Amino acid sequence: MRYKKNSLLIDNFKIEILAQKYSTPLYCYSYKKIKDNIKNLKKKFSIINPLICFAVKANPNKILLQEIGKLGLGADVVSMGELMMALKSGINPNKIVFSGVGKTAAEIKYAITKKILLINAESTSEILEIEKIAKAKKIKVNIGIRLNPNTDAKTLSQISTGKKENKFGVSEKIFLDLVKYLKDSKNLSLKCVSVHIGSQILNHKPYERMLHVLSKVINKTKFHFDYIDLGGGMGIDYENNNKKLNLQKYALSIKNFIKKHDSKIIFEPGRSIVGNSGILISKVIYIKEGFKKDFVILDAAMNDLMRPALYNAKHRIIPIRRNNKKNNKIYEFVGPICESTDKFSTLKKFQKLNEKDLIIICDVGAYGMSLSSNYNLRPKALELLIKGSKITVINKRQTYKDLI
Numbered sequence: 001m002r003y004k005k006n007s008l009l010i011d012n013f014k015i016e017i018l019a020q021k022y023s024t025p026l027y028c029y030s031y032k033k034i035k036d037n038i039k040n041l042k043k044k045f046s047i048i049n050p051l052i053c054f055a056v057k058a059n060p061n062k063i064l065l066q067e068i069g070k071l072g073l074g075a076d077v078v079s080m081g082e083l084m085m086a087l088k089s090g091i092n093p094n095k096i097v098f099s100g101v102g103k104t105a106a107e108i109k110y111a112i113t114k115k116i117l118l119i120n121a122e123s124t125s126e127i128l129e130i131e132k133i134a135k136a137k138k139i140k141v142n143i144g145i146r147l148n149p150n151t152d153a154k155t156l157s158q159i160s161t162g163k164k165e166n167k168f169g170v171s172e173k174i175f176l177d178l179v180k181y182l183k184d185s186k187n188l189s190l191k192c193v194s195v196h197i198g199s200q201i202l203n204h205k206p207y208e209r210m211l212h213v214l215s216k217v218i219n220k221t222k223f224h225f226d227y228i229d230l231g232g233g234m235g236i237d238y239e240n241n242n243k244k245l246n247l248q249k250y251a252l253s254i255k256n257f258i259k260k261h262d263s264k265i266i267f268e269p270g271r272s273i274v275g276n277s278g279i280l281i282s283k284v285i286y287i288k289e290g291f292k293k294d295f296v297i298l299d300a301a302m303n304d305l306m307r308p309a310l311y312n313a314k315h316r317i318i319p320i321r322r323n324n325k326k327n328n329k330i331y332e333f334v335g336p337i338c339e340s341t342d343k344f345s346t347l348k349k350f351q352k353l354n355e356k357d358l359i360i361i362c363d364v365g366a367y368g369m370s371l372s373s374n375y376n377l378r379p380k381a382l383e384l385l386i387k388g389s390k391i392t393v394i395n396k397r398q399t400y401k402d403l404i
Contacts, residue, residue: 001279001360006322008360010279011386015320019281019358022382023397025300026281027369031067031387033277034365038071041272044247047255050265053097055232056082058270058366059278063385063394065089068273074117076232076268080107087114097229097266099146099194101126101167108133112141120144120194120229122169127178127188134187143182144192144229147175149213153198153206153233158311162197162210169195172217179221192266193218196231200271202243204250211257218261229266230254236275238314238363271366278365280305280381281320284357285336293330293346296353301335302342303378305364306371309341316362317345325352333359337376369395377403 001010008015011030018028041052053074056065060082065075066089074095075086086096096116098107101123108130111119121127121143134141148169151162161168170178175193182190197210210230218225234245254265282300289295307313317333331350335342344361353359372380379398384391 001318001362003322006324008318008320008322013386013391015279015281015360016358018384018391019283019320022384022393024281024283024358025298025304025381027278027364027381027383027395028281029064029274029278029365029383029385029394031277031385034064034067034274035071037273037277038068038073041247041267041269042072045251045254045267047251048258048265050267051095051227052267052269053095054273055268055270056086057370059274059368059370060085061369061383061394062089063392064274065091067385067387073273076270080104080110083107083111083114083116093117097144097268099196099268103129105129105133112137112139118142118144118191118227120146120192122146124170124174124178127182131185131188140187140189142189142191144194144225144227145170145175145178145182145190146194146196147172147214147217149195149197149210149217151197151206151210151213153201154203155198155200155233155235159199160197161199162195172220175217176220179223183223190223191225192227192229193225194229194231194266196229196268197233199233200235201233202235202245204246204253207250208253211253215257215260225261225263227266228258228261228263229268232268232270232272234269234272236271236363238316240316274365276363276365278363278368280361280364280368282359282361284353284355284359287353287355290332293332296331296333298333298335298344298359300344300361300381301337301376301378302339303337303373303375304335304381305344305361305368306373307364307367308344309339310371315344315364317347317350318360318362319351319353320358320360323351327352337378374398374403379403 053076078100146169302309382397383395
């Protein structure tokens with residue numbers, strides 16, 4: 001994004017014109033950003049040539065998934081709905097991995113029917129359930145086992161998934177027992193070991209610790225895995241302070257790792273593919289004087305973007321039109337919902353705003369619309385995709401008729 005004559009642009013389109021035409025709140029995604037992110041990821045990890053499976057949970061929009069699939073990516077899914085959407089979007093079933101701790105029998109049966117690459121199981125009970133279904137169908141099903149490596153990702157506790165107190169994966173002892181059990185299974189074919197330690201990771205060292213633990217456990221199994229699924233979690237620079245994950249160091253660590261374990265690497269990135277591709281455009285409804293600060297009340301709310309309320313996530317807020325008017329007040333940007341947590345950011349030295357001004361909330365392409373809701377019976381926002389000179393409505397704005 002850039003300013004031209006003090007007006008903010010996204011891919012050469014004036015954001016204020018988009019707001020006028022499509023109304024607010026409004027999600028807008030840049031295809032160019034998504035394509036560049038995928039290209040960068042492939043380039044940085046070219047020395048290991050991984051299978052990249054986009055984490056559908058980050059943004060399950062069908063048109064976005066179609067574009068991501070055309071750029072060569074598979075899909076990581078965690079529900080039947082996500083699997084259906086990935087297939088409907090044209091993603092190759094042989095590039096789809098089904099993860100998640102609570103797959104139902106119906107979901108397992110559906111995944112087997114669709115002949116996806118593999119199901120990553122997360123408990124003994126789940127493996128027995130898959131085996132029972134496979135036996136009844138008289139087939140052999142490809143599975144993986146998710147190991148909990150008890151590795152601290154050094155990220156927010158709400159999105160840390162690789163410590164022993166987290167619900168994800170199985171302990172080393174159970175993992176080794178399951179590998180031994182599956183060696184003799186007539187209906188299950190063990191293909192993969194899976195790990196995922198967390199999300200929004202900006203330091204390569206937790207990944208190095210994860211690989212060290214994983215290597216030791218694999219050696220103990222004396223088993224060759226066709227695939228090693230390293231999950232995702234690669235973070236992005238939400239606060240524009242140049243904090244970035246060193247992908248080259250991570251790639252080098254993996255290269256050294258696979259010298260000992262000759263397996264195909266799978267990644268499950270979501271945020272690093274679409275996170276910085278999206279903005280949320282919002283209008284100032286009112287500016288209300290408060291105690292030691294002014295409340296800037298937006299027409300976007302926590303139902304549109306849940307991350308700040310859910311785990312105090314930070315997103316930059318930028319004015320759509322620069323006016324160079326200094327403001328000595330503290331602005332707290334909030335939504336209209338009846339919750340004190342319905343706030344996006346508290347900022348000093350923001351330019352002076354007036355009611356009906358437009359702002360954008362940055363880097364909302366991942367876990368923005370996918371976490372949205374109809375709380376307070378608010379309709380969900382419209383979504384746009386900009387691809388070259390073309391603007392496409394990829395999800396219509398909900399109406400009250402849709403809700404009531």
